[in-house]
Amino acid sequence: MLQDFTAVLHGYWSQLLYMLPRLLLAAVVMGGVWVGAGRLRSWLAAKLSTHSDDPLLTDFLTQVGRWVLVLIGIAIALNIMGFTGVVSGILGAAGLSAFVVGFAFKDIAENFLAGIILAFNRPFGINDTVKIQDMFGQITKLNLRTTEMGTFDGRDISIPNAIVLKEPLVNYTRDGFIRQDFVVGVDYDDDVAAAIALILEQVRQEPEVLTDREPFAVIDELAASTVNLKVFFWTDTEDYRRATLELRSRVMNRVKKALMEGGYALPPDILELRLPNKMPAIPIQVAVAQPGTLADPPEDPKKPGINPTASPGASLGPS
Template identity: 50%
Template structure:
């Protein structure tokens, strides 16, 4: 029995020594393929960023190209080792493999295909401010499986691409302009009039550099409720949304405070302002 075991081990050892040069060559080819895949994907990414002017799409295509080059290198290494039958079987059974893999990894395949659609459809660009479900923030990356959003409080949210594709997506910065509004409740007394409040607020808004003044994006007021001595007025204005937090949120906050101080300075009772 020991002689048989020794004979079997000797046979395996001789076969290993016979295949060893091929394994070494395949390993070298695989390492070269990794190097070439990294260099070519970076070169392709640089060219895409220069021509497409869309870093989000360029990064996504760069990631795909890298995996394609790596797969080609792996197939070549298997061919050198002598696994040509395996390679042929893999290529010949591509349809069946795609079905089995697609069924087993349904979510992964779905997110990958959704990422491809998002990359070419482009409902958002890099650094756009978007809202998906209850998540609002800046788009930082579009990966093969996930879309990365950084919220205003610094959290990174990784959303599956399939959810981003299926769910309603609000892009606050795509057009560059955003209309906002807030409500003013003013007690103007027995001798005041709504027109006085309206003209006072409108004249103030027309002097603000952060408020757009070109038609049709001009500030205006809508009377929502009028009492004997009180009035509720909703103020509408347009501002830049390219930098959403500064151009929209802070601008609105500052306008509300300035209008409140203005009305107090003009002799009105402290007004109530709500969003």
Template identity: 45%
Template sequence: MNIAETLQEKLLSYWEILIESIPRIAISLIITTVFILIAIGLTKLFRKKMMQNAQNKLVVDYVVKLVKFFLILAGIILGLHTMGLTGVAGGLLAGAGAGAVILGFAFKEIGENFLAGVILVFDRPFNLGDTVTVEGNMGKIVSLNFRTTQMKTFDGRDVYIPNILVITNEVYNHTQDGFLRLDFVIGIDYDDDIQKAIKGITEIVNTNKEVLKNEKTIVLIDEFAASTVNLKVMFWVNTLDYKVSALETKTEIMRTVKNYLLENKFGLPANIQEIKMYKPEPIPIILKKESDAIKFTENN
């Protein structure tokens, strides 16, 4: 028997095996596809139902992702078993523990971030939609993934922070309980009545319906600047929307305070600029009165 005949027999043998395996392959693909569709459908329904009444939506979102992952993995293993690849399927299950150890060494960072994500789920330093500051990034929490925490900043950027950095650094949650203190600084003239300004600003701030009345509004002298006495205004609001509601409230109060000071003849001077001339020269000044113009030179 020559090489050509041997090769032909091998190809025919493989072809027959493939034809015989087509039903099993088809059934395997169907089973895997069904499991994937079930995983997508169930987790979508589970997320929708649980999100409505969940106190911590971050936990629900993370658990849904885990359930989806394991359902798809189960579908793949069952599909392999149906195809007759029982050894492969069994190897996936039997080697899960050893594989986890190997992957832990090979992908140390991935393993650390995954475990950090699990810790964040139980520690719960923030919820979905909370405004937080992490690693100098400030924005709303969009999702907690297996490796990263996704944040949407107020200028529209999506920031993905490794979970390990979230649990090893300070996390500032600005909206966990909706209890926020806002502040701003405004300057008045040195000749103005400071006590009158403080009293008037305090009354103006307290008239805003968004300002908490059970927390004291404070107006203090913040700084004696070059041309102004700077007053720091501090007040409390109760809102979970740091981006819109809180900033809109602050803007409205600042506008009202400015109008109050102008209406009551308080000076809002600009910064004074001092110009030093190291080589004094005559400065021409023109004074205009009606149609006459007098030009004279003043020496420094």
């Protein structure tokens, strides 16, 4: 038994010595391919960036080129080690394996193909502000499987490419400008036309408001206590937060100050309180304190809850 075991070990050792040069050569090839893949990615990025102004497409294509070279290197290494039959079997069974693997990794394959379509279709670019479903933020990167988004409250979201491709996508920055609006209410006794002229004058004075697209204001609603004016203006969207949220706040503050300084009333909403006609009278107590004191007047013991100093008939009831 010991002789058989020794013979087996000797056979394995002989095979190892026979395969060792091939293993070393395959390792050298894989190392060279890995380094070459990194160099290829840098070279492709430099070449594509000179012919394309879309960094999103450039990054995606460099990733694809790198992994294609790595897969070719793996096939060469297997051939060097004598696994030509394995490689041929893999390639020969590509049809069946593609079905099986495609079914097992359906989502991965779907997201990969969606990433290719997004890379060439380009519905957004790097740093574009978009909304996908209820997710709102800036695009930071397009990977082989996911689209990376950074929200304005500091969250990083990875969205599967298939969702990005299938769902409606709203791009707020692709055209370079966006329209903003807000509502301001003035009193019914105010001159509405003069108020609109003053508002538009203040809007035009804000440097970041686009002047080639004229701002305007209209009467939006005749509310209970105010005439509501809706103001529209256009702004650049290179920096969405600064060009929309911060600018809108500054414009509204400027308009508020100008209206108040111009003598225009900005009344709050008026709420009308109606009491039922058959509601019973509710007695109230009117406290009359002597000058310089905070003492409550004495109560009439014969009429609890009613102050004798109150005017006759003082009650809260139906008018």
